[in-house]
Amino acid sequence: SKPAQIVKGVVEAAVEKVGDALTPDVPGAPGSAPPPLEEPTTPHGPLPPKAEQGAPDTRTPTGAETGVPKIAKGQQGAYLTTANGARLRDTDHSLKAGPRGPVLLQDHHLREKITHFDHERIPERVVHARGAGAHGTFVANGAAEKVTRAGFLKQGRETPVFVRFSTVLGSRGSADTVRDTRGFATKFYTDEGTFDLVGNNMPVFFIQDAIKFPDVIHAGKPHPDREIPQAQSAHDTFWDFVSLHTEAQHHTIWNMSDRGIPRSYRTMEGFGVHTFRLVDEAGATVLAKFHWKPKLGVHSLTWEEAQMISGMDPDFHRRDLYDAIEAGAFPEWELGIQVFPDTPEETFAGIDLLDPTKIVPEELAPVQAIGTLTLNKTPRNFFAETEQVAFHVGHLPPGIDVTNDPLMQGRLFSYVDTQLTRLGGPNFTQIPINRPHADVNDMLRDGFHQHAVHAGVAPYRPNSLDGGNPFPAGDREHAFVDTPVTVAEAPKVRAAPASFDDHYSQVRLFWQSMSPVEKEHIIRAYTFELGKCYHQAIKERQLQCLANVDPVLCEQVATGLGLPVPQPTVPLAEVQPSPALSQVGREWPADGRMVGIVVDAQADLGDVHDVRREVFAAGMVPLLIAAHGGTVDGLPVQRTFATGRSVEFDAVLLAGAPAPAPDALPARDAKAGAAGSATVDPRVLLLVEEAWRHAKVIGAWGAGAEVLNQAGVTGTPGVVTGGSGAEVLAEVQRLMAAHRVWERFPASVA
Ligand code: HDE
Structure with a gap:
């Protein structure tokens, strides 16, 4: 029968592939030529069996040899077997x-x-249950050699990495675009041991001491009785906590800003948050903060987009990351450090470097680039890699050390502890994605899921039975040396230093550094979130916190909530704004951006071919949108008016003015605009209206200009018309460099 033939064909193909499987040709893998940029969603036939399904290779997903001989692997060969290797002839019928x-x-x-x-x-x-990961490489530029002996930071060194991005509060199946902090955790497989930089996309944290972590997370997670809301901070317990623990106000304003709803993982900054101690060859130390700077600039969604995407494409960020990598638009970040002298006070410009609720503005201590991260390979298997990867703040190579930041100290305990339950025992570093690329000889033995077959009889030191192995390393053999920091002679106390008491000055600094449109977004975010709280006392308490930040912010949110405006209880801090904190006002490359092109049979299709080519050439991805699937003039239609929605596109081009299709909703006469009655499919009008509302660039030529007329947006900022597709695209591209048409957002505050 036909299905049987298909199965036979698939099996034969798999058998054929077995030979290749040991040297998989992974597009974009380090060393291989980047694949041509191509539309990631072009419809294709049934997927061929994965080569590695036939016979997994003996390397870790990051390329290091595991040393496990092929024969000892659980799965190989083309035939279906039981777990102990007996071939099976039927897996569809019980006996x-x-x-x-x-x-x-x-x-x-x-x-x-x-x-x-x-x-x-x-x-x-x-x-951080919800996340997405990718492989890549980190290449050091050598600038850090002056301050750290870490080998992977020496000039030209290339280190394989695995990065996992995540949201914090939601469950594994929650939506990507919720308002939340994002995790940005990087595993550097250095040859001096793995370095995990377990950071976030915001440079500060809610609390100053790890002992409060269960409390802040209990407050942010869904309410224990009904278990709602999922992946949201817009509820009573969260605002109860942050208004009572005012140290959380700085992180909270970051969450309420556009940083809480990134456009893409590719447009997020990353921060190590804590201050680290770097140690050079001679043992001299400096204090440092790590920063990731995205090549594409920092850019966010609008709140309405974020909400719509949560319904339309809850996997938006995951898809965006994988699509970009598979299209060859490899995301890149620069790693940078801010460096401070390691003084006994551990402060810089009066800022306590051990307080994780404080930043050091870049204008005071510039971020110096020390290398480049490129993500160029998607995981082969989500569970094996993204789910099982285990990061740890204490995974440090020689040359990078911890400080006494009480939040960091608590994390040093937490990250092994949590894996014991999550990954089922103490041997999780043997899982392929977690295996160091450096040699391991650790004298740790036994335990659940022990994969190593250890030789020798003396897992202790010193010994005379295993020839003395393993041997301690000295400085010259790249040993990790604990920095001999002097510990103050002081009484044991449960207390924080007085400098930790300033909870408002940097919140004000952040607010003052925002552009008017960013301020407007912050006001709306607070008003929305507090508007979702049921308890009046909680809203009032948070308004009191905002009064201590800024009178305009407080007044605007209070007005939105219909509540009185409280007076500040602390003097408003004199602050110097930090322009580096604003996302607006600079220009960026548009690699990997999505450009929707609306076409119909009447469009100038010659122009559409040209524009599509030009969009590809600019490193972006064109997606053709038409009434129905199939092809238009030989080009694949990737979205229809039913499956496409404005939020997916960074810019919309109109090459035609499609008439209402039979499956369109009834046209809305109110939107007929200057043309009298609507002759354009209402879904196309909606697309344009939304793109306009979300301040995206819109371009039209030929018949497409009629869509602009009927949507009522002709001649407004960021709406481009012209005689040819090429002319329009050139201007659209120029405007896209600013990410959005910012002047289209209303801003009620200066
Ligand atoms: Fe985490 N955090 N955290 N965290 N964190 C975890 O470890 C914890 C903190 C961060 O993609 C857990 O393996 C404590 C700050 C990221 O796998 C857990 C404290 C920052 C990820 C844990 C903090 C982070 C985690 C849960 C307060 C930014 C995801 C699963 C002292 C600098 C890593 C796991 C991934 C994950 C504990 C605070 C970032 C329970 C106790 C500050 C990006 O161990």
Whole structure:
């Protein structure tokens, strides 16, 4: 029969692929030529079997040899087997006493298959459960050599990395575009041991001491009775906590700003948050903060877009990351450091460097680039890599050390502890994605899921039975040396230093550094979130906090909530704004951006071919939108008026003015505009209206100009018309460099 033939074909193809599988040709893998930029969503036939499904190679997903001989692997060969290797001839029928009889208990294959399935799920991360990861490389430019002996930061060194981005509050299946902090965790597989830089997309944290972490997370997670809301901070317990623990106000304003709803993982900054101690060859130290700077600039969604995407494409950020990598638009970040003298006070310009609720403005201590991260390969298997990757703040190579930041100190305990439950025991560093690329000889033994078959009889030191192995390393053998920092002689106390008491000056600094449109967004975010709270006292308490930040901010939010404006209880700090904190006002490359092109049969299709080529040439991805699927003049239609929505596109081009299709909703006469009655499909009008409202660039030529007329947006800022597609695209591209047409957003504050 036909299905049987297809299965046979697939098996044959798989058998053929077995030979290739040991040297998979991964597009974009380091060393291989970048694949041509191509539309990632072009419809294609059934996927061929994955080569590695036939015979996994013996390397870790990041390319290091595991040393495990192929013969010891659990899965290889082209034939379906039981877990212990017996070939099977049927996996679709349980063993029964006759075709209509009861299933027999002796059916080992049935029991094994179902038992394994029953245990497929592992506990999700208690925070940062929702995430997406990618492989890449980090190349150092050598600038850090002056301050650290870390080998991977020496000039020209290339280190494989795995990065996992995440939201904090939501469950594994929650939407990507919720308002939240984003995790930005990087594993550098250095040859001096793995370095995990477990950061966020915001430079400060809610709390100053790790002991409050369970409290802030309990407050942010869904309410314990109804378990709602999912992945949101817009609820009573969150605002109860942050208004009572005012140290949280700085992180909270970052969350309420556009930083809480990134456009893409590719347009996020990253921060190590804590201050680290860097140590050079001679043992001299400096204090430092790590920063990731995206090549594409820092850019966010609008709140309405974020909400719409949560419904339309909850996997938006994950898809965006994978599409960009697979299209060859490899995301890049510069790693930078701010460097401070390591003085006994551990302060810089009066700012306590151990307080994780404080930044050091870049204008006071510039971020110096020390290398470039490029993500160029998507995971082969989500569970094996993204889900099982385990980061740890204490995974440090020689040359990078911790400080006494009480938040960092608590994290040093937490990250092993959590893996014991999540990954089921102490041997999680043996999982392929977590395996160091440096040699490991750790004398740790046994435990659940022990994969190593250790040789020798003396896992202790010193010994005389295993020839003295393993040997301690000295400085010259790249040993990690704990920095001999002097510990103050002081009484044991549960207390914080007095400098930790300033909870408002940097919140004001952040507010004052925003452009008017960013301020407007912050006001709306507070008003929305507090508007979702039920308890009046909580709203009033948070308004009191805002009064201590800025009278305009407080007054605007209070007006939105219909509540009185409180007076400040602390003097308003004199602050110097930090322009580096604003996302507005600079220009950036548009690599990997999505450009929607509306076409119909009447459009000038020659121009559409040209424009599509030009969009590709600019490193962006054109997506053709038409009434129905199929092709237009030989070009694939990737979105229809039913499947496409404005939020997916960074700019919209109109090459035609499609008439209402039979499956369109009734036209809305109110929107007929200057043309009298609407002759354009209302879904196209909606697309244009939304793109306009979200301050995106819109371009039209030929018949497309009529859509602008009927949407009522002709001649407004960022709406481009011209005689040809090429002319319009050139101007659209120029405007896209600013990310959005900022002047289209209303701003009620200066
Ligand atoms: Fe985490 N955090 N955290 N965190 N964190 C976890 O570890 C914790 C903090 C961050 O993609 C957990 O493996 C404590 C700051 C990221 O796998 C857990 C404290 C920053 C990720 C944990 C903090 C982070 C985590 C949950 C307060 C930014 C995701 C699963 C002292 C600098 C990593 C896991 C990934 C994950 C504990 C505070 C970032 C429970 C106790 C500050 C990006 O161990």
